[in-house]
Amino acid sequence: MKSRDLRTMSVDELWKLHEQLVEELASKIAAEKAKLEDRLNKLSVPLIAKETNERPRRPYPKVLPKYRNPSNPDETWAGRGKQPRWLRAQLRSGKKLDEFLIRRSAGR
Template identity: 60%
Template structure:
């Protein structure tokens, strides 16, 4: 029975230490429901356009859209869909 009492004291003391460390680290880090705010990403202009539906564009980030994948499979090249920068953009870039 002495062994049980000693073990119980040691376990409860270690549990208190662990609880204290958790509080020091911050309880928010261990709650699953807390959502972090995403950092703001700069807006990216589209670089590719579907010639069949000009409203469908792709900025070149993330997974390729289905329309582009289908066109590439049919033998076209990625550069065939590239949006040509307007002359005003070129002028702005030259000033920088």
């Protein structure tokens, strides 16, 4: 490449030089990124897990339901998280939470 004196160049010439530099840098960065990703894949390190630094969640035990909707027995709630709509509506109407408890036998 020729040695250029930037002070003597016109604005148009400088802009063309700028565009050439940006294009060349973008292609070199893309090539370097592809090479690094290939090396990561060879090491079998997942790229997403490396970026987010997240550990896999531990398995939680299944929680049995504690409350059942008397009008629809398929609707249950384990007592964790937000209260379901059917339960909130029943509680607003004046019923007590204990009225919806699922009675378990002693063998269970």
